[in-house]
Amino acid sequence: MNQQRKAVALISGGLDSMLAAKTVMEQGVHVEGINFFTGFCVEGHTHAIRDKDKAKPKRNNALWVAEQLGIKLHIVDVIEEYKNVLINPKHGYGAHLNPCLDCKIFMVNRAKRWLVENNFDFIITGEVIGQRPMSQRKNTMPIVAKQSGADDLLLRPLCAKNLPETLPEREGWVDREKLHDITGRSRKPQMAMAEQFGIDDYSQPAGGCCFLVDKFYTAKLVDLWQAQGTKDYELDDVMLLKVGRHIRPAPNFKLIVAREEGEGRFLQGYKKDYISLVSVSHNGPLVLLDGEPSAEDLFLAARITARFGQGREAEQVDVAILDKDGLERVVPVTPLPKAEIPKNWYI
Amino acid sequence: MIKETLNTRRLLCPLPVIRTQDKVKQLQPGDVLEVAGTDPGIMQDIPAWCRINGHKVLETRSGDHEYFIVLEVGT
Numbered sequence: 001m002n003q004q005r006k007a008v009a010l011i012s013g014g015l016d017s018m019l020a021a022k023t024v025m026e027q028g029v030h031v032e033g034i035n036f037f038t039g040f041c042v043e044g045h046t047h048a049i050r051d052k053d054k055a056k057p058k059r060n061n062a063l064w065v066a067e068q069l070g071i072k073l074h075i076v077d078v079i080e081e082y083k084n085v086l087i088n089p090k091h092g093y094g095a096h097l098n099p100c101l102d103c104k105i106f107m108v109n110r111a112k113r114w115l116v117e118n119n120f121d122f123i124i125t126g127e128v129i130g131q132r133p134m135s136q137r138k139n140t141m142p143i144v145a146k147q148s149g150a151d152d153l154l155l156r157p158l159c160a161k162n163l164p165e166t167l168p169e170r171e172g173w174v175d176r177e178k179l180h181d182i183t184g185r186s187r188k189p190q191m192a193m194a195e196q197f198g199i200d201d202y203s204q205p206a207g208g209c210c211f212l213v214d215k216f217y218t219a220k221l222v223d224l225w226q227a228q229g230t231k232d233y234e235l236d237d238v239m240l241l242k243v244g245r246h247i248r249p250a251p252n253f254k255l256i257v258a259r260e261e262g263e264g265r266f267l268q269g270y271k272k273d274y275i276s277l278v279s280v281s282h283n284g285p286l287v288l289l290d291g292e293p294s295a296e297d298l299f300l301a302a303r304i305t306a307r308f309g310q311g312r313e314a315e316q317v318d319v320a321i322l323d324k325d326g327l328e329r330v331v332p333v334t335p336l337p338k339a340e341i342p343k344n345w346y347i
Numbered sequence: 348m349i350k351e352t353l354n355t356r357r358l359l360c361p362l363p364v365i366r367t368q369d370k371v372k373q374l375q376p377g378d379v380l381e382v383a384g385t386d387p388g389i390m391q392d393i394p395a396w397c398r399i400n401g402h403k404v405l406e407t408r409s410g411d412h413e414y415f416i417v418l419e420v421g422t
């Protein structure tokens with residue numbers, strides 16, 4: 001009897017990777033999913049933080065896809081390793097800070113490592129030639145295969161017929177004739193295939209799979225790097241960029257102002273790591289201060305804090321300033337008038 | 348009887364799922380693990396992760412912005 005072959009499928013949570021896995025499963029191959037958490041994935045972080053988003057049903061799409069397919073899913077934390085991909089992408093960035101080609105190479109390479117450790121036979125991705133301008137072009141497909149080290153162990157079931165034969169096809173582990181030849185940006189072939197498989201509920205991320213394609217998010221990341229004077233980050237930085245209003249009145253410090261209660265609760269968790277400010281005479285948001293402020297800066301930060309609370313029109317607001325060691329002092333300030341907060345302070 | 352506990356407070360999904368996955372790898376079938384967290388997303392994600400990986404959710408509960416899931420490790 002033929003040995004059942006095993007494939008590891010990169011599952012992003014979108015339709016293409018789901019269809020790719022399904023196509024190969026239909027051929028009797030044992031498939032398990034792998035999903036990489038880079039820190040920038042759009043998986044409900046802001047939903048988890050913001051109260052206003054709580055009403056929306058929230059699910060992790062990769063887990064959901066795996067459940068629909070009836071396969072195991074291995075979620076791998078690659079936060080540390082991913083830093084090098086984002087900070088020094090060999091192939092550069094896309095429209096924002098998205099290093100898509102390096103990212104793909106990295107993920108396929110990690111999948112290859114997983115394959116070796118777990119004794120699997122080949123790798124599946126949902127890539128389609130011409131689907132994405134940076135990472136899914138005809139000439140980038142061999143680059144991903146080669147530079148990831150996966151070479152012909154990498155099968156793209158949705159466009160395999162337009163690519164050279166891979167090992168699983170040559171060995172007869174999968175039948176090339178039953179693979180597909182999708183090209184281009186149209187989603188119609190995928191939607192037809194989904195219908196054929198009886199899949200009617202799937203997520204279709206508009207831009208891409210992560211915050212690195214979001215222009216507002218990446219502007220904050222660029223600002224962080226400029227302020228630090230170096231392109232580096234920790235997971236907490238990445239998380240905090242998703243929360244609150246970010247206001248930079250001077251190069252040496254910025255403020256993160258909670259926009260609502262859920263964000264305030266989330267920012268509370270960071271009070272030991274940052275100076276924090278809150279109005280005590282009136283209701284107002286929790287504000288974190290990131291940087292090294294002078295006494296004057298602190299006074300300005302307190303005035304801005306007062307501006308975002310219910311005392312914004314009051315003559316005087318008392319603002320408590322808590323330093324990282326837990327020492328608190330209360331300063332009376334006049335809220336900064338709206339007109340005195342220039343637009344370019346908002347990051 | 349709770350044998351093991353895992354604190355994922357302040358972590359946002361999918362990190363609580365990843366920590367649960369890593370912890371379960373060190374346990375034996377039949378062991379019980381209680382996961383505590385502050386991201387309400389764990390109430391969907393950890394049970395989904397359990398279903399696809401053959402573990403059993405024994406209990407879920409929440410209160411005061413905290414969420415708890417008790418699971419039994421499968422084979």
Ligand code: SF4
Nearest residue numbers: 099100103208209210
């Ligand atoms: S959108 Fe983000 S996760 Fe997706 S390939 Fe590009 S950099 Fe990677």
